[in-house]
Amino acid sequence: MNIYLIKQAYLSLKQKPIFVFSVVSTMGITLGALLCVLTLAYVMLIKPLPYPDQDRLYHVEHQLISNENAIDGRAFTYPNLMHLYNEQSLFEQSVLMYVDGGVITSLPSEPMVAISFITPQWFSLFSAKMAIGRGFEESEKVNSYNPVAVLTYEAWQDKFNGEANVLEKSLTLGGNSYLIIGVLAKSNIEAPLAGAGFKTELYLPWDYNSISERERKRWGNDDGGLIFVGKIKEEYTENSKQQNDQILTTLVSENWQNEVSGHAFFKGWSIALKTKSLKSFIISDGERSVYLLLIGALGLLFIACANIANLFVSRTVERQQQLAISAAVGASRAQLFRNVLAETGLLMFAAILLAQFVIFVGFSVLQYYLGNFLPRIDELELSAFSFSASILLLVLLTVVFSHLCLKMINYHALNSTLQSSGKGNGIQVSKRMRNILISSQIATATALVFINVVLYKDAIELVNQPLGYQTNNITSVVLALPNAESDLKAQKVTALKAELLAHPKVKNVSQAMRPTGFGTLALTAMTTDHRYTVLGKDIDDQYFNMLKQAIVEGENFSAADIKDDRSVMIVNDVFANKLAPNGSAIGFKFKNGVEVIGVVESINLPGTQRIESRFYYPASLARNMLLIEQHQGQIFNRDEMISAMKIVDKKLSLFSFITLDEYKDRRLFSSVTTAVTTLVLAILTLLLSGLGLYGILNYSSQMRRFEIGTRMAIGAKGKDIVQLVFKDNAGALGIGLAVSFIVLLVLYLGFSETLSAYISLDLLPLFILTLGAISLLSSLACYLPLRQFIKKPVIHSLKGSE
């Protein structure tokens, strides 16, 4: 390939701005999208974690296995975690982590920060680089109780205005004062151990984690916030996963069995520890999203390619005169190929350049919208990977399209093109190729539209499902109470409630967490000894009234039930049905002496469709969470809340303040995003494939113009011609639909486990709808190009063929 050829190609393309624009924009945008998703897939699925010896990093899961051999919990109990940390010899470095939020009361704005409590080896395990100061060392090891803090670079900038002397300062949090000893470097990439959405701002030594001294000694309470990560020793890497798991399990289990042997509840229960490579632990659910995105992007690329193939076909037909002249003056087949290659290469190069821009924008969009849902998105960047993938695609597409063009050119017939004054057939798209283009467009479009419509339906159902409780006019508040005896705390909260109720804007106050928050608890039936693992929540007597959650049987808690902390509970209808499938659950008793006094309607949690067994029990008067209902049309804001708190006690601080509507929107954010994305993709797919089909069918109608004219000359009417063309393309349409059906079937069989949540017989109407939409689109694509022939006197069609 030489400069002259490229210059030639450039000059001839300059004459065809619309063609160039269509090819470059379609290809640039779809390639950009594809490369974005490819890079995302690479970062999430293939790219090593950016930490030293990352293949030796493991996360350890703690499984509590019930006497019925079911996994009852997947989280560590505190004593088991500490035992593992202190006694294990499998890992050369190990890290404990616990995450929580807190309010820095020493700063005037009292900001909420995300805190990770960590052990010192965190810094070396994740090779954390410091901007200033130091990380945790031996002096901060477990049980050293050294009150120091490390800030992230962002927290330093945002909360401490990037002050240079920050290291001489302290910060107060939960009544403790911590000396700031270091700030992490900006380039540091946090391992998302606590989920993609959690971005730590402040690191504190493990000793200060928010688990109370009492809880730290309980062998039966597991806590999902407790995380163990370790770097396995070289000599153990030879072992199988089962061997290593067994080593850890034995270590923890024996100790645990001794400790809980006294508890009747844990009779027959056991513990298993499971290692998982840190990389796959971090990815967890993200994998499915990536595969879905990949399918979507590949589908779009496929449609785009079919469309572009189609544009190239028309372009080559247009160029036949030029190619014929080249051939006539002695250009060989290979030279013609180089000609075509230069032009295609130039176009694809421009498309790839545009794609780089799209990738750049796409990364920001992905980071902005999916940063809280997908792990490792921070690591997306224009990289060697995206660059080499671009080059590979460039070469591949150039070769494919050039071959396509060349296949159309019948070199030997080119010469006769000139001799027969343009009526030759040196270049024609075979019917077979046209049918393949049509079928592939239809197959891809059908499959893609169907998948998107299914995801859309699922998402929109979640968005629109009634929750079964009131969200408007209610604000959920979490207080940061100073460390004190329970009675004192209760006094403060009761005083605050009275203060709030006196506020003119406030209608009612309930002492409870937002309606979506539940904890997992185990209950044993009094008579049958049957064990239930259920979601539980502590509330007061105002809760159900405020949320308009109806009691369907029995009664609500009384004020005395709450005040005296009576052994009563209210179950939701799902749990009631489990407890007493044929009768009433009222009066059902559990081993801990608690009795069911009421049955309440179930609520739906925003963003999920599953309704589990749930129960409600009296909250302690010291509970630090409130729901505040405002009078209709009134807005009780954060500042008003803070001033009410300060009246009661200057030391009270506000941990979080969010309306139930905001919370619902937040929980539904990913569903809304999914709904919008899938809808846009479905429309884009229909549009692109509609245009593509129109292009192909328009081309083939042009090719048949002469035949159509002749048929009309001997008496065919418009409808005869339409029928003819429909019949001719029905085969390709049918094949396309059949292929899409097979693709969907294969997808279903291959991923039925992951997709089972989406697949049911209700999808049949959706599938029929999709088929309908695609058929309508194809029909339009068939019909519209014919209008130019059948709506005008026949002579137009006949003349055009001359």
Place this chain on the structure above:
Amino acid sequence: MSTAILTLNNIGKFFETEELETHALKSINLTINQGDYVAISGPSGCGKSTLLSIMGLLDVSSSGEYYIEGVNVTDLSLDQAADVRNAKIGFIFQSFNLIDELSVFDNVALPLRYHADKPNSATIKKRVIECLEKVGLSHRISHKPNQLSGGQQQRVAIARALVANPAVLLVDEPTGNLDSKSADQVMEVLDQLNKAGTTICMVTHDPRYADMARTKVQLLDGAILQAPSIKIAS
């Protein structure tokens, strides 16, 4: 008295393009009677093809009135025009206009398939073979057009034009794409058909073939140069 098949009264046609307006036909008056054999000739660009396509309802006139067998067909809808073309007019084009994918049989049968009476397949077959025999090609019934010589293709086109029993054959330069031997054969077939009673209106450049017609019409710049001297068939 012979019956008039086609009657054109003051037919005019002009084409409007961006820069100029072409007056292709200026007030044409022409009658073609049952059994006539009319040859239209004239220099290139004088409007012969335009006239023929108006007569064949392939195009509409800009002014004037046009009757086929006494029925006014000046302002028919596209579908009505299609029916009239199918029932009353047989076309023969310079470039044959056979459909490559269809066999000789199917090409010839095509007009019957669009016919309002929807003849059954036995009728179609009988009629197609009859017409192919008239042009001497009944032995090539299952061939594809590209397996035939130019002259043979044109004779298939004639068979196709005849198949629906039209009132008139409209023929545009039938020999333009043929060597002289094939051309002679085609002209011979047309001559036979006329002798057997078929009305023919033909555009031709070739004075030799124009002489075979019984009526000659000279066109110049869209107007008839010389009033036709209609000879009554003896």
